[in-house]
Amino acid sequence: MSDQMSDDATASARVGWNEQYALHVNDEVREVRDAWVGESLLFVLRERLGLMGTKGACEQGECGSCSVMVDGELVCSCLVMAASAVGQRILTIEGIAPIGAPSDVQRAFVDAGAVQCGFCTPGLIMAAHDLLERSVQPSEIEIREELSGNVCRCTGYGRIIEAVQRVSVNRRAGAST
Amino acid sequence: MPVLVPTTLDEAVSAMAADPDAMVLAGGTDTMVEVNAGHRRPSCVVVVNRVSEMRSWTYDPVAATVRIGAAVTYAELLEPPLATLLPALAEASRTVGSPQIRHAGTLGGNLGTCSPAGDGLPVLSALDAVVPLASTAGERSMSVHDFMVGVKRTAREPGELITAVTVPVLSGWQGYAKVGVRNAMVIALATACVAVDTASASVRLAIGSVGPTILRCAQAEAFAASAVDFAASSASADAVRRFAELAAAASHPIDDHRASAAYRRHAIGVLASRLLRRAFPNE
Known part of the structure; x- marks a missing residue:
């Protein structure tokens, strides 16, 4: 599958009016049918593919609730034209961990009390995973800057930052044993 | 489509x-x-x-x-x-x-x-x-x-x-400064870039969000070139103040839902003076 995907990524693509196209989401090929091709990736994920974990709020890139990974880059799915992501690897919150077996980041958010209403949580989990992949021991300033595109109106961010720090500590403890 | x-x-x-x-x-x-x-x-x-x-x-x-x-x-x-x-x-x-x-x-x-x-x-x-x-x-x-x-x-x-x-690629200090309502995720209310070219002994100043497009501040640039000491990386407090005044005077801001014209003009002066001081840290 990864070979197929890399072939697609280097080939030009053309998606016509109401033609069906396929997206690679969470290591699966998902057909998108009867869609207006100007739809955002956020809309297609939720309304065409039934992946409701990615949240939509501002639809202008301000809130980060719709954060997903496209070809390894954290982006706002509301600002990605879905048809333009043909051949790219898309990772959503559903692809982070199976239901019932949360990732260490998800577990830390629960343990630290970093979830209140929960609406911003999927986007924050995506951003936190991205940060912790690239930085083993992020400083508080670094955490704040990396999460600056994710708006939470409940928590005041303190416990979210604590959750990210817990994962960092636990991963380093795990790596040293 | x-x-x-x-x-x-x-x-x-x-x-x-x-x-x-x-x-x-x-x-x-x-x-x-x-x-x-x-x-x-x-x-x-x-x-x-x-x-x-x-x-x-x-x-x-x-x-x-x-x-x-x-x-x-x-x-x-x-x-x-x-x-x-x-x-x-x-x-x-x-x-x-x-x-x-x-x-x-x-x-x-x-x-x-x-x-x-x-x-x-x-x-x-x-x-x-x-x-x-x-x-x-x-x-x-x-x-x-x-x-x-x-x-x-x-x-x-x-x-x-x-x-x-x-x-x-120029041969001197350059920097960018911006004013908005917060540090992240913000559309600029006023911006400024100062770029020094030691080879031509020039100082460039461009300002944004205070006109229909980006503005270059020719008077402020000419003043700075004559007022600063490139070799000593120095500028007097008076020179920094005058540079800020000329920068603010070059702006053409409008009042809108993000900020008043008066605030934006003031901000341009502040940004210009901070940037010139960073470019020429010695008094």
Whole structure:
């Protein structure tokens, strides 16, 4: 599958009016049918593919609730034209961990009390995973800057930052044993 | 409505020739906001952020220029080696939106949108960047000053693509400063870029969000060139104050929902004085 995907990524693509196209989401090929091709990736994920974990709020890139990974880059799915992501690897919150077996980041958010209403949580989990992949021991300033595109109106961010720090500590403890 | 995702410049230019009014989509950080809101319903979309020629950059040490592909993202601009060659552009890039926006947004998109608040644009103006445009008729280049025509208006003709930006590498301190309501995720209320070129003993000042396009402050620049000591990296307190006054006088801000004209004009003076002091730290 990864070979197929890399072939697609280097080939030009053309998606016509109401033609069906396929997206690679969470290591699966998902057909998108009867869609207006100007739809955002956020809309297609939720309304065409039934992946409701990615949240939509501002639809202008301000809130980060719709954060997903496209070809390894954290982006706002509301600002990605879905048809333009043909051949790219898309990772959503559903692809982070199976239901019932949360990732260490998800577990830390629960343990630290970093979830209140929960609406911003999927986007924050995506951003936190991205940060912790690239930085083993992020400083508080670094955490704040990396999460600056994710708006939470409940928590005041303190416990979210604590959750990210817990994962960092636990991963380093795990790596040293 | 077809969506074309070319991977070579030839394909992209051909796609533009087939539908000269096609919507050019790079990072989507401006364009998709309009599409989502229903303000734009394009007949054809040409996606340029996988065009290999537009995704790369090259440094020419002989000409002392960096040619940055139009689809290079802010995230790439704020890391070395680009950040080392063009530090003010890296500073400006770091103030753009959030990590999510910086991973997607491109310098070419900043030019294409041509908002007076575009963060990359004061730097391109201060550095006298050149914008190459490609069509099936060939490539033409123009100064960024001529390219930026008005509020969200450029000299790009139908069927043309912004392929890159060619930016001179100067031999002095350069920096960017911005005022907004918070540090992240903010549209600028006032911006300024100061770039020093020790080789020509000149100081450039470009200001944004205070006019229909980015403004260069000729009087402030001429004053600074005569008032500072390039060898000693020094400027008197009076010189910094006068530079700030001339910068503020060069601004043409308006009152709008984000800030008053008076606030923006004051902010330009503050930003200009801070930047000149950083450029010439000794009194």
